[in-house]
Amino acid sequence: MKNFTTMSMRYDGHKFEIIDQQMLPDKKIWVSIESPQDIIAAIKALKVRGAPLIGISASLSLALWSSKAGDLESFITALEQVRESRPTAVNLMNNLDLIKAEAVKSGFNTERIQALAFQLFQDDVDLCKKMGRAGAGLVDVGDGILTHCNTGGLATAGDGTALSVLLESHRQDKNIHVYVDETRPLLQGGRLTAWELLEAQVPHSIICDNMAGWFMQLGKVQKIFVGADRIAKNGDFANKIGTYSLAVLADFHKIPFYVVAPSTTLDSNCIDGKGIPVEMRKDSEVRGVKGHFGEIRWAPEGSPVLNPAFDVTPSQLVTGFVIDGEVHKSLSL
Amino acid sequence: MKNFTTMSMRYDGHKFEIIDQQMLPDKKIWVSIESPQDIIAAIKALKVRGAPLIGISASLSLALWSSKAGDLESFITALEQVRESRPTAVNLMNNLDLIKAEAVKSGFNTERIQALAFQLFQDDVDLCKKMGRAGAGLVDVGDGILTHCNTGGLATAGDGTALSVLLESHRQDKNIHVYVDETRPLLQGGRLTAWELLEAQVPHSIICDNMAGWFMQLGKVQKIFVGADRIAKNGDFANKIGTYSLAVLADFHKIPFYVVAPSTTLDSNCIDGKGIPVEMRKDSEVRGVKGHFGEIRWAPEGSPVLNPAFDVTPSQLVTGFVIDGEVHKSLSL
Numbered sequence: 001m002k003n004f005t006t007m008s009m010r011y012d013g014h015k016f017e018i019i020d021q022q023m024l025p026d027k028k029i030w031v032s033i034e035s036p037q038d039i040i041a042a043i044k045a046l047k048v049r050g051a052p053l054i055g056i057s058a059s060l061s062l063a064l065w066s067s068k069a070g071d072l073e074s075f076i077t078a079l080e081q082v083r084e085s086r087p088t089a090v091n092l093m094n095n096l097d098l099i100k101a102e103a104v105k106s107g108f109n110t111e112r113i114q115a116l117a118f119q120l121f122q123d124d125v126d127l128c129k130k131m132g133r134a135g136a137g138l139v140d141v142g143d144g145i146l147t148h149c150n151t152g153g154l155a156t157a158g159d160g161t162a163l164s165v166l167l168e169s170h171r172q173d174k175n176i177h178v179y180v181d182e183t184r185p186l187l188q189g190g191r192l193t194a195w196e197l198l199e200a201q202v203p204h205s206i207i208c209d210n211m212a213g214w215f216m217q218l219g220k221v222q223k224i225f226v227g228a229d230r231i232a233k234n235g236d237f238a239n240k241i242g243t244y245s246l247a248v249l250a251d252f253h254k255i256p257f258y259v260v261a262p263s264t265t266l267d268s269n270c271i272d273g274k275g276i277p278v279e280m281r282k283d284s285e286v287r288g289v290k291g292h293f294g295e296i297r298w299a300p301e302g303s304p305v306l307n308p309a310f311d312v313t314p315s316q317l318v319t320g321f322v323i324d325g326e327v328h329k330s331l332s333l
Numbered sequence: 334m335k336n337f338t339t340m341s342m343r344y345d346g347h348k349f350e351i352i353d354q355q356m357l358p359d360k361k362i363w364v365s366i367e368s369p370q371d372i373i374a375a376i377k378a379l380k381v382r383g384a385p386l387i388g389i390s391a392s393l394s395l396a397l398w399s400s401k402a403g404d405l406e407s408f409i410t411a412l413e414q415v416r417e418s419r420p421t422a423v424n425l426m427n428n429l430d431l432i433k434a435e436a437v438k439s440g441f442n443t444e445r446i447q448a449l450a451f452q453l454f455q456d457d458v459d460l461c462k463k464m465g466r467a468g469a470g471l472v473d474v475g476d477g478i479l480t481h482c483n484t485g486g487l488a489t490a491g492d493g494t495a496l497s498v499l500l501e502s503h504r505q506d507k508n509i510h511v512y513v514d515e516t517r518p519l520l521q522g523g524r525l526t527a528w529e530l531l532e533a534q535v536p537h538s539i540i541c542d543n544m545a546g547w548f549m550q551l552g553k554v555q556k557i558f559v560g561a562d563r564i565a566k567n568g569d570f571a572n573k574i575g576t577y578s579l580a581v582l583a584d585f586h587k588i589p590f591y592v593v594a595p596s597t598t599l600d601s602n603c604i605d606g607k608g609i610p611v612e613m614r615k616d617s618e619v620r621g622v623k624g625h626f627g628e629i630r631w632a633p634e635g636s637p638v639l640n641p642a643f644d645v646t647p648s649q650l651v652t653g654f655v656i657d658g659e660v661h662k663s664l665s666l
Binding site: 025026179180181182183184185187190191194195197198203204205206207208209210211212213214215217241242244245248249251252286287288289291293294296297298299300302303304305306307308311312 | 358359512513514515516517518520523524527528530531536537538539540541542543544545546547548550574575577578581582584585619620621622624626627629630631632633635636637638639640641644645
């Protein structure tokens with residue numbers, strides 16, 4: 001398998017390593033993945049996160065281990081154990097189905113298994129590049145760009161979705177400045193996106209979520225780029241809580257608002273936003289914060305809390321959808 | 334002096350005590366104030382906060398101590414020391430000017446000094462009641478009401494400004510439910526407003542600031558009530574960062590948006606919002622949180638931060654101003 005280094009994974013011909021995302025942004029610790037048990041432990045401990053990244057890092061680690069597996073039976077047993085580490089992750093299922101089929105079809109040819117895993121990796125990198133280039137075409141020199149949550153190389157094998165647009169615009173010397181919503185309650189913006197922008201030396205400022213409107217009023221924000229978790233047939237889409245408020249604020253200030261996602265995010269079984277269920281998460285996430293940095297609660301234990309993980313933004317508030325390598329003004333699947 | 338008990342102060346005829354706001358919401362600790370040094374220490378340690386509350390608690394503690402002061406000279410020396418504990422607090426200056434004048438005019442009659450301090454206290458309680466009653470007239474039975482920051486009995490001698498409206502509506506059995514913005518970065522909503530609502534048994538839910546728009550889309554919010562730090566001649570007003578975003582979201586969802594403040598907040602020297610300077614606060618407040626509950630940083634030390642303390646909302650986005658006991662559709666001073 002060819003060598004590679006991304007924001008969150010690297011392979012030097014001998015060792016396959018992932019970055020421990022639980023320790024970011026304070027410590028950059030690379031964890032060696034030598035066996036199926038290693039990647040299972042990393043997935044369960046959230047050292048690796050983000051649906052595309054989980055699927056691809058699991059595929060790569062199994063493929064590299066295949067030469068030590070002994071026989072097809074042991075390999076498939078291990079693969080099924082890895083699949084069970086996160087039963088709800090669709091990318092993990094899909095990628096491991098492909099790896100399993102190749103293992104069977106090729107008569108357990110480890111070179112062909114590794115070639116497929118690398119192809120899955122390369123496809124994701126290329127897809128992120130396509131989104132980045134298409135999106136960067138919408139960015140003007142000197143733009144202030146606001147983004148929300150984490151949509152970069154810590155969630156994908158490549159540069160990510162919305163963040164790929166920002167990284168590509170920076171590489172094209174568009175002289176952008178990124179406003180990073182901290183993204184309460186889990187702080188993916190302030191903790192992970194800020195770290196990725198710092199690593200890539202993209203000029204940026206972290207702001208609290210409730211400051212976004214004020215910087216729009218001040219004329220500091222020219223574009224907004226966000227990712228999507230699920231896009232309905234009519235273009236309504238679900239994304240991290242706070243996205244909908246940004247879309248409304250953008251509409252009021254006449255700021256273009258773009259959604260960046262791979263075509264796999266489009267759900268043709270879902271007619272519109274009403275068909276997207278919104279998961280409610282734990283109260284403790286809103287009462288305080290918790291991470292490798294410690295755990296703190298500041299709100300009264302007795303106060304009720306509401307903690308929707310996502311919100312749904314109607315397509316009318318979206319200026320354009322960057323899907324794979326193309327920009328669409330509206331969607332009708 | 335008559336006995337009294339408020340959310341943040343109490344006097345039983347012998348002891349004057351204030352609640353230690355630094356320890357809220359986890360511990361309800363009453364601190365005895367027996368000397369000018371005690372109130373200076375409490376103000377400096379932020380045990381007592383909120384401009385009106387600082388002014389009135391300082392006046393009460395000095396007035397009660399006047400009988401032990403010995404003579405006018407010692408009393409005025411102590412009063413000047415208290416004044417210096419927070420040189421920028423206008424209410425503190427104004428209240429202590431009145432107390433000092435009364436001490437001189439009355440020939441250091443401690444009964445008259447105490448009567449004046451109690452009058453200042455009673456005037457603030459009455460003013461809060463007036464705002465509460467006028468605002469409650471705007472509330473319908475069953476309303477979901479969103480509020481931001483802390484505007485209650487922890488900042489004033491009475492029930493506060495916007496929070497007074499919510500408490501009065503609850504007392505009138507209007508069956509309201511309050512959505513409490515946690516109010517990053519300093520968390521006055523999640524920490525203090527939630528605690529006050531819990532104490533008063535008003536049904537409520539704490540939400541992160543970026544969830545407000547989603548609950549408006551879901552039809553859960555019928556009214557928004559906020560306080561104000563400064564109101565310009567044309568009705569533009571400054572308030573805690575995040576207020577402006579709420580006003581825009583309210584406009585989009587056609588939700589009435591009300592500002593509640595005493596007439597002392599009106600600044601007739603300020604023509605419009607452009608004349609209100611916005612103070613930038615410390616980066617560390619956005620990189621993490623800090624309080625009696627501990628200190629945590631989750632954002633990269635190297636990432637730049639923006640931390641405006643306030644924002645300015647144009648009067649066009651305000652449905653009504655509740656000023657003292659009256660509701661105004663617009664302001665022109």
